[in-house]
Amino acid sequence: MKTILKTAVAAIVLTSAAITTASAETRVTYKSAKTGSSYYQMGVELAEAMKAAGDISVTIEESQGSVQNVMEVRARGGDYVFTTPPALVGLAQGGKAMFEGKGDPAFEDIRALFPIPSLTMHFVMSAGSGVTDIADLDGQTILLGKGSFGAREGEKYLGLFGVADSVDIADVELSNAVSALKNGQIDGFVTAGSYPAPNVIEAAASSSVTVLSMTDAQIAETKRTKLTIPAGTYAGQEADINTTSLPVVAFTTTKMDDDTAYALTKTYWENKAKLGETSRWWNGVNPAMLSNITSKIHPGAVRYYQEAGIDLSDAHM
DSSP states (O other): OHHHHHHHHHHHHHHHHHHHHHHHOEEEEEEOOOTTSHHHHHHHHHHHHHHHHSSEEEEEEOOSOHHHHHHGGGTOOTTEEEEEOHHHHHHHHHTOGGGTTOOOGGGGGEEEEEEEEEEEOEEEEEGGGOOOSGGGOTTOEEEOOSSSHHHHHHHHHHHHTTOTTTSEEOOOOGGGHHHHHHTTSOSEEEEOOOSSOHHHHHHHHHSOEEEOOOOHHHHHHHTSEEEEEOTTSSTTOOSOEEEEEEEEEEEEETTSOHHHHHHHHHHHHHHHHHHHHHOGGGGGOOGGGGGGOOSOBOHHHHHHHHHTTOOOOGGGO
8 A cells, every 4th residue: 555655646746747847838939931941940940949958849830921920919929939120120110111001009019039140132043044133034934922021022123123024923832932943834933041041952952043143233222231142052053142131030029028038038149059050040140130120129138138248229128
C-alpha cells in the first residue's frame, strides 16, 4: 500500500510540474509573409530560436502581405506579432493611402519590438527573355503576386519606368512563381524578400535567370535606399546587383504584456549572431536600424534596450 501511495504522490507531483511548465510557456503568433518567401523562412528561424532559448512558443502564420498584417491588428489579441515596413504603420495611423477610409483606433496601439532584415527588391527574369533592364520589359509577362508590399512596389516601379501599359501581369500567386517561370507561363517575377531570397535561389538553381540591376538614376527615382546584392549570391550571378530596399520591423500592440515584449526582444538580439551563422540576412541587422522606427516602441522592449545601453529617441517612448 505504501508503494502504491508513493507512486500516486509522485504521479501527482509530476503532473503538477507539467501543468506549471505548460502554463509558464508564452505562446505568440507571428505573421509575416507568404510561404516560400524569405520573410516566412525568417519567421521559422525566429520561432526555432525562441523555442531553444526559453519558454516562448511561436506559431508561424502565412500572410498575404504587410497591409493585411497591419489590418489584422483590429481583431488580434496580446499574442500577435507581425512584420511590416514602418512607413505602413504611419499610413495606417494617419488613415492614408491604402488605409484611407479604413482607420481604426487599434492602429494607435501598434508598438515596435525590433528591426529585421530589410525588404530587397528583386526583378527576376528568365535568361531567354533577353531583358537586362526594367525599362525594357515591353511585351513581357510578369508575376507581381497579390496584396503584398512587393507586388505594390513592383507595380509602382513599372509605372515609374514607363512600362506599366506594355507588360502583361500574370494572375498567379507568388508561391507559384518558380514553377511558372520554369514552365514558360511567365517571363519573370518580382519579389521583395531579403537576400538571399529562397524563391530567387530556387529559380536561379533550376533555370537560367537574370536578376535585374538598377542604375543610380532609377534608384533615385524610386525614392528608396540603394542596396547591393554581392556577386555570387545567386547561381550564375557574376556581378553585383544594385537594387532598392526598405526597412522592416517586427511589431505588436499595447495588448501584449511588458514581460513578453521584453523576453521576445531580449531573445532576438541575444540569438541574432547565431541566426546569422546559417542565414546571412540576419548579419545586416544592427541596433542603428532602430532609427528606422518612426513610431513608439513597446515598453517591454524599451526596458531591454535601456538595460543593453542602446540609445532610443524621444519618439520611441
